[in-house]
Amino acid sequence: MxxxxxxxxxxxxxxxxxxxxxxxxxxxxxxxxxxxxxxxxxxxxxxxxxxxxxxxxxxxxxxxxxxxxxxxxxxxxxxxxxxxxxxxxxxxxxxxxxxxxxxxxxxxxxxxxxxxxxxxxxxxxxxxxxxxxPMAVNELVVGTVCGGSDGTSGITGNPATGLAFDRLVADGATCIFEETGELIGCESIMEARAATPELAAELRASVEKAARYYATLGYGSFAPGNADGGLSTIEEKSLGAYMKSGQSQISGLIKPGDIPPHGGLYLMDVVPDGEVRFGFPNISDNAEIVEMMASGAHVTLFVTGRGSVVGSAISPVIKIAANPHMYRRLADDMDINAGRILDGGATLAEVGEEIYRKVLALASGEKSRSEDLGHQEFILTYKSFEPIGPACLPA
Amino acid sequence: MQRSDTDPRLMLLAADDSVYVLRDQIAQGESITVQGRMVAIPQALGLGHKIARRAHRPGDKVVKYGAPIGSASTDIAPGEHVHTHNLKSDYTATHTLEAARSQAETDQEIQS
Known part of the structure; x- marks a missing residue:
């Protein structure tokens, strides 16, 4: 309940x-x-x-x-x-x-x-x-990140999370995906899902801004562990990360701290506006979790291939293991074993349903693994943003 | 979608992909079947890594999830491991610890 x-x-x-x-x-x-x-x-x-x-x-x-x-x-x-x-x-x-x-x-x-x-x-x-x-599903705000991604993230945990997002959005919940630097290469397929053509242009512009920003810094949003895990390029990582967003229509584009006005799927633009001033947009995964919490996220779905162990202050984190080998090493840290999709233990649909049920269980008082282990990571650094434009939140 | 003349550990994610994704690891020196042809795998490969499904020329798009994930930087034969050594981003270059380590070793040699 x-x-x-x-x-x-x-x-x-x-x-x-x-x-x-x-x-x-x-x-x-x-x-x-x-x-x-x-x-x-x-x-x-x-x-x-x-x-x-x-x-x-x-x-x-x-x-x-x-x-x-x-x-x-x-x-x-x-x-x-x-x-x-x-x-x-x-x-x-x-x-x-x-x-x-x-x-x-x-x-x-x-x-x-x-x-x-x-x-x-x-x-x-x-x-x-x-x-x-009592609380209903349409009162929930759920964010998603992936961290420590590898070649399994984009074929197990991320698409399963996308299915859970589809289910939550259909129930009227608010779902947020983010890290436009990890959507580089996905602009065209993503803009086709926008609620309006004007929003489509804003979605594309946010990814192009991220590409410029990272090009100035000289690195993409790509860590050496990503390559060890079989990912070769930022656009490959992006396509895998994009799977977390599911198939729903995209209702709006928000920036950190903007509260989505109603249920639906929102992209959070996390890359600062203007000249590159304060360094990397989000220096580690918890900075992304913090920004989604600032927009009201009650729970974060965190997909990991290499095996991140973090949680968060304030809002519990659900850890979704993408890689079955990692799951065996870090089972105590993981809430969901999406790696079963690779060795035949479960279908994508079954894992998607399991993630959806876990969100509801946490909202009923159950603790997530990282919450139970006492993880309360938190990081907030300098940024600067312009307010979102009128096309970002179509009526 | 999966061809029976291809090792079952090779997964095809979308119909027009130019690479397979490993659903399990492959040991060093193992021979695997790729579209009916035996290919020797010179080094161990972990799950999530990619194997070429078709021949690529330098500059050809490498396609996964039905979308380009970069361009081939060398000739790639079917069955070959596709990774940072033969696939380059069309956006920003990939930074690996391998490269950092070999650079550190080079610096060491120059100093000594």
Whole structure:
């Protein structure tokens, strides 16, 4: 039975966690100590930079008001440039309990940790008493990434995830796929699925922007392990990654932090606008997961061939093993063995159904493997974006 | 779609693909059947790797999932392993640790 925590903005969370957010790397240790090592107690998120960045501010506002978050402790050093006043106001306006601790004013490391732990413990026991309400599939937001891809990802886990996405979209859920740098070579087949010709042009432009961006950096979104696993080129990796999007019509193009207006399938454009300024768009897989959470993702479907073990703060991650050999080595980390498609143990349709059922199970309270193992990876870095154009979200 | 005169470990993903994908590994020195012809595989290949289904000339598109995944950089015979040594992206070059390692070894030799 799917259930959620009702938020004032109309959304529902499938978790009800206390977020402890550091507002500069200098406050990270204190935030980590406040949260402790118990994954039930609190989840640590944050932004390491000392220089202001509109994107990071917006991402932190979205993440601190994510439906899976019930209360927020902000941990500031005191002299960083992050606008803690505005973040605090946004969280307060959302109806959530919020508190700011400023290490320089609150007596340093030891005293701030003690004050933070006391506040978090009080909030956690309060959250534990909050009632849940029934939740439907069309209230779910589900993202997908692939990481540590190999030649199996594109023929097992990714197309199976695509089938799960088709099923979720048909049920009215919101599904997000992303990493336009891993759609290079897919422009033509993808634009044919756009809801309108104007959206088709925006989809193509987002991939062309990614190709230019990566060309400037000199590397594609392609790691050496991809090649060890049999992938030869970025466009081959792209076609495999593209399979995760399934066959549904594409309803819109969003950027990190944009909340999709209704159910359907959305492409997230994660490559910054303008000149190349802050380096690689997403320096590792968790940066992509964080961006989809900022757009409301309750759950992330993570397909891996080489065997990534990461999870995430705030929203659980479902690990889908594409490669049956890897699954045997890392079974404890994996939720779904899509490698069975290769050795005849299951069909694509069966694995797609299993992924769909797993999403519903997590929204009913079941824990994913990475969640149970205490994984709470989180990373947020500098970027800059222009707002999306009017053609990106057709009515 | 799968031809019976081809090793069952070779999977064809789309009708007009120019490569097969390995659904299981192949040991070094093994001989496999590709469209009725025996081909010796000189090195071990892991699952997910590609074997040429037809002959490619330099510049020919290599097709997988029914779509081009780059261009052949050398002649490729049917049954040959298709990878970064004979297939190049039409977008950005592929960075491998192999290349980084051989570059590091070259640098070492120059220094010593």
């Amino acid at each position: 799917m259930r959620g925590w009702q938020r004032n903005d109309g959304r529902k969370g499938i978790r009800n966690v206390v977020a402890v957010a550091y507002l500069v790397e200098c406050a990270h240790h204190v935030a980590r100590q406040i949260a402790g090592t118990d994954p039930e107690a609190a989840h640590v998120i944050g932004f390491p930079g000392c220089y202001p960045n509109d994107y990071a501010q917006r991402m932190m506002e979205r993440l601190c008001t994510h439906p899976n978050v019930g209360a927020v402790l902000l941990v500031s050093l005191g002299c960083e440039s992050f606008n803690r006043y505005r973040l605090e106001q946004v969280v307060r306006d959302s109806g959530r309990p919020v508190k700011v601790l400023t290490i320089q004013n609150d007596g340093g490391t030891r005293a701030t940790i003690a004050a933070g732990r006391e506040w978090v413990a009080a909030q956690a026991s309060e959250l534990a008493t909050q009632p849940t309400v």
